Amino acid sequence: MNAPAAATHLLPTIALRTVPQALLDALAQRFGAQCSTALAVREQHGRDEGSLQAPPPSAVVFAESTQDVQDAVRLAAQHNVPVIPYAAGSSLEGHLLAVQGGISIDVNRMNRVLSVNAEDLTVTVQPGITRKQLNDSIKDTGLFFPIDPGADASIGGMAATRASGTNAVRYGTMRENVLALEVVTASGDAIRTGTRAKKSSAGYDLTRLMVGSEGTLGIMTELTIRLYPLPEAISAAVCSFPSVGDAVRCTIQIIQLGVPIARVELIDANTVRAVNAHSKLNLREEAMLLMEFHGSPAGVKEQAEMVQDIAGEHGANAFEWASTPEERTRLWSARHMAYFAGLQTRPGCTAITTDACVPISQLATAVLDSVQEAEASGIPYFMVGHVGDGNFHMGYLIDPASSEERAQAERLNHQLVARALRLGGTCTGEHGVGIHKMGFLLEEAGGGAVDMMRAIKQALDPKNILNPGKIFVL
Structure with a gap:
């Protein structure tokens, strides 16, 4: 390839x-x-x-x-x-x-909550509201919006890129959680797609067409999304492993055994060191899983005990609980700052970032080979992953003035994505295609499928004015 x-x-x-x-x-x-x-x-x-x-x-x-x-x-x-x-x-x-x-x-x-339908577990919002603003505004309802891509992204942007994040293993992605939209088309008309009903067989699924279209088919101005009851009990834990491979194999077993874990995040030793320095933590500087369990007190206890046993089988040498809301918030806030923490390990650098997603059975091969290539390159890097759904991210830290380092980082990016495609995965689990991954989309979907996407774009936006030059070039 x-x-x-x-x-x-x-x-x-x-x-x-x-x-x-x-x-x-x-x-x-x-x-x-x-x-x-x-x-x-x-x-x-x-x-x-x-x-x-x-x-x-x-x-x-x-x-x-x-x-x-x-x-x-x-x-x-x-x-x-x-x-x-x-x-x-x-x-x-x-x-x-x-x-x-x-x-x-x-x-x-445009950042208002327009209506909350607590009985139906839905909320309608404007696109500019961020996920944190949304959850703050509905906290008195006993409900929450779980999609958490790390950054305090806007709901409209999350829908446009079909974002997912740390909770996707339990709650799905934006694809599963957007019910209806108001969209401004290329002609300036406002159309509505979908309803607040949980399902529909009425015509083309225009909502799903718009979700993930990256602003190339319309501009979202209202979104109706699913909410979920706040769990009765939440427990979080961190667990260190001798190697990234041990952590990945532990994750694979957790998922294949059907443990209904809410979050399972992998961070490598490089990232742990960066997070410790940035967030003033003292986490063990080894490959680590950050996990969270949601449910009833008894259910959470059962899940946690099962995962602790599985982790022990894979050489886990520390299993620490974060049981209070303050401890959990500090832990996940540190995880969400991993990107910026990584940048600070090499002052003045630029991060060439990439993500891929593979079937869970292929996760160990995808991650371990990518880490091995990064180590051999000599370029500083960090790695994090929403590994419960087979998604992981690499950040290669380069000198922006060095064309050699940039070219090397892009070669690593290409090797990682090509491997994911060979393993039955995708070139991007949640970043989206944008500009950087247009070539990879062609490799993944094939010319016929991309031509169909172009045909849809040309039909809905004949003047090509909606975010042109993204996903593919007309």
Whole structure:
């Protein structure tokens, strides 16, 4: 398998579209102070947490309503100018970059909870609300939203990239937890997909089509999502292992035995050292599983005892409980800061990040071979994984001025993804395709499937103005 061109740090060769002054004038007239062309604002909206770079958008519209999004899209469509949705800015694969120019539509001010239907276990929100804001706003209902990708991402962004995270092994991904949407189309119309009912056989599943489309088919302005009762009992534990292989094999056995564990996160020794330094912890600096159990007190106790026995069979040399909410919060907060902790281990570095997901039976091969290659390369790295569903992440820490290090990191990325595909997995379990993984999508899905995706895009967005240059190039 040859390394796809999109797996390099270079952006696809796509001409920038001209943003005419007439459009900027029309935006200023319609939105006033809600529209900015200041360079600092544009630069903020022209980058994400990844390593790719592109010129910033020509303007930023701060939408406060569905009507604002509609009007911005209609004005852009009149001038054939791209629009790029923006929320928390926490994506990693270049989703937010204005690779063809255009305007950014910032939905952060659209951050309200519109309705809570506690009896039906659903909530309807605007796209700019973050997962933490949402859970804070509904905590008095006894319900919570479990999808936790690590970053305090927006709900709209999470749906657009089909995010998952630490709780996916028990609660699924955004695909399973988005019931209905309001979406602004390329023509500026607002459509609704789905209902609050748990299932439907009515027509095409447009909700699932939009979830994971990365802003290329429409801009989400309302989302109805599932909620879950807060568990009666929660218990968390950390467990150290002599090697990454022991930790992975322990995880495989836990899943194959059907233990209903809520979270099982793998962090390697490099990441533990980084997290200890960043979060002032004293975790044992070995490969480690972070686990959490949800359910009744008796059920949680039974799950924990079973997992502790399994861990012992795989050489676990420490099993420590975090039983209070404060201890659990500190533990998971440290895990969520692993990316930034890793960056601090090499000041001035850039992280080339990647993720893949494989069937659970192939997890040991995928992880161990990837770690072996990273070790042999000499490039500093860190590894974390939502290993309960076969998903893991690597971050290669490179000198941004070194083309050799960047090329080496991209080779490691390609080898990791190619291996995942050979093992029956996917090029991305939750980061999304964006720009960085376009070539890998072609390898995974095949030309016919990507052509079908292009046909859908062209039918719904004939002017190609909705976040163009992502997932594939028209």
